[in-house]
Amino acid sequence: xxxYLKILWAMIKFSIARMAxxxxxxxxxxxxxxxxxxxxxxxxxxxxxxxGVIAGWTVKDLLVLVSTWGLVNGFxxxxxxxxxxxxxxxxxxxxxxxxLTKPVNSLFLSSFSQFGVNNFLNGxxxxxxxxxxxxxxxxxAFVEFIIACLLSMLMQYSIWILVVTITxxxxxxxxxxxxxxxxxxxxxxxxxxxxxxxxxxxxxxIPFVLSSMVPAGILLGKIGINIxxxxxxxxxxxxIIAFVFWNTSLKHYSxxxx
Amino acid sequence: xxxxxxxxxxxxRDRLAYKTQVLVWLLISSIPTIFMYFVFxxxxxxxxxxxxxxxxxxxxxxxxxxxxxxxxxxxxxxxxGQLSTFLMxxxxxxxxxxxxxxxxxxxxxxxxxPVIAILLYYLARLGFVHFTPLRIxxxxxxxxxxxxxxxxxxxxxxxxxxxxxxxxxxxxxxxALILFFGGAYVPTQVFSPQLYGVVRxxxxxFIMSFPVEILLGKSIPALLDFVILVAYLILLWILVVQIYKxxxxxxxxxxx
Numbered sequence: 001x002x003x004y005l006k007i008l009w010a011m012i013k014f015s016i017a018r019m020a021x022x023x024x025x026x027x028x029x030x031x032x033x034x035x036x037x038x039x040x041x042x043x044x045x046x047x048x049x050x051x052g053v054i055a056g057w058t059v060k061d062l063l064v065l066v067s068t069w070g071l072v073n074g075f076x077x078x079x080x081x082x083x084x085x086x087x088x089x090x091x092x093x094x095x096x097x098x099x100l101t102k103p104v105n106s107l108f109l110s111s112f113s114q115f116g117v118n119n120f121l122n123g124x125x126x127x128x129x130x131x132x133x134x135x136x137x138x139x140x141a142f143v144e145f146i147i148a149c150l151l152s153m154l155m156q157y158s159i160w161i162l163v164v165t166i167t168x169x170x171x172x173x174x175x176x177x178x179x180x181x182x183x184x185x186x187x188x189x190x191x192x193x194x195x196x197x198x199x200x201x202x203x204x205x206i207p208f209v210l211s212s213m214v215p216a217g218i219l220l221g222k223i224g225i226n227i228x229x230x231x232x233x234x235x236x237x238x239x240i241i242a243f244v245f246w247n248t249s250l251k252h253y254s255x256x257x258x
Numbered sequence: 259x260x261x262x263x264x265x266x267x268x269x270x271r272d273r274l275a276y277k278t279q280v281l282v283w284l285l286i287s288s289i290p291t292i293f294m295y296f297v298f299x300x301x302x303x304x305x306x307x308x309x310x311x312x313x314x315x316x317x318x319x320x321x322x323x324x325x326x327x328x329x330x331x332x333x334x335x336x337x338x339g340q341l342s343t344f345l346m347x348x349x350x351x352x353x354x355x356x357x358x359x360x361x362x363x364x365x366x367x368x369x370x371x372p373v374i375a376i377l378l379y380y381l382a383r384l385g386f387v388h389f390t391p392l393r394i395x396x397x398x399x400x401x402x403x404x405x406x407x408x409x410x411x412x413x414x415x416x417x418x419x420x421x422x423x424x425x426x427x428x429x430x431x432x433x434a435l436i437l438f439f440g441g442a443y444v445p446t447q448v449f450s451p452q453l454y455g456v457v458r459x460x461x462x463x464f465i466m467s468f469p470v471e472i473l474l475g476k477s478i479p480a481l482l483d484f485v486i487l488v489a490y491l492i493l494l495w496i497l498v499v500q501i502y503k504x505x506x507x508x509x510x511x512x513x514x
Binding site: 022024025028029031032035036039042043046047049050051054175178179182183185186187189192193194195196197198201205 | 282283285286287289290292293294296297299300301422423427430431434435437438443444448449450453
């Protein structure tokens, strides 16, 4: 465990150093997510001012919901998104060899080799918005909220691993990645708002909608225990499937020299 | 003129050669619009849902036709030194790129024409779109103006590459501004009067929601809107040419 933490810290420092090579891009990379954050909050306020309560969610609830979406995605982008987007290329080119030959778990090294440091601050800024907007919650509710956010990150991470692992069987993945990314970014409303969406699209969005709706619902007291238990079961199931799929698919990997 | 026409035809042929890729990318880029279509259908709740359906269908069609992101190609051309190949020829880089990028919406239109035709028929059935001769006449310059504004903004973002080693953040910034203030995520009619009062004078609206307002609005847009459009076209093109000239003075081709 200590060894993996040391590796993680080394990777974070390397990511910061790599980003800081170009100072303008370095500082801009912190500003641009804040602008997107302002735009996202602006969209939410505009919609809720026009339509009032949406599926039982008030303006304040919707701001907490979209901020939870931002927080989960922000920290996920910090932890593993950059690494996972580069992984299909490494698999196709045979560069995965450099990871597999190391005495470290391959999934760990594949997932956490590059950190989006700017997204860490973005995640923190979304958390600040939640703390400002959702006042009056108990410490227990906040702890449950954090745990639910971590579960959401785990579920989304598992989904990304499932998508990336397909590369072992099929070379073309760019479109699938962008499709999932696009759906993730569109999933910022309560589940009921997607009732008129055809099932072909809705089932793709459900995991991403739940990953912000459940933590926000816990913080605001809008979610019952049965939904929480179902959600935990989904997260555990997705994670197990993702890890098994990855380990099984490694057998299909052929390196560049094979 | 003949050389630009030839270049345009070749670009269209190139893009049509990768039609599967283009169609897949179109579907992916339409996902946010598709989701907003259904979310606003829910929000409209039987009163305004047909209006919002019409809006997002038109936004989807307009973004296929005129929303092009030129920044990536142009900044890559500058960064890699390939700009030199244009500078050595009797061939204006700006004109050539503007004409070549026109191949993108043209090829998308050719590939998606059956879908667009079905959508237009569905729009006519919904009854909110006004397909009158006057509106269609006004629509054409609005589409052309929107395309040129989108291209110009892309150039301005890309030309930062003459001064900065990496300028990708500008691409993210101007796309974010276009998508929000252009009404891609939320209809501009939903904006508060104060916000709409500001958005009306920004160039982003002309890339997306202005052509939609021509077809969907209760009345045709005021003359002032077209004056603002023309003013932006002139201002942005002057800026593009001037910044390009100054950037060329700093340009160092690959191999220098």
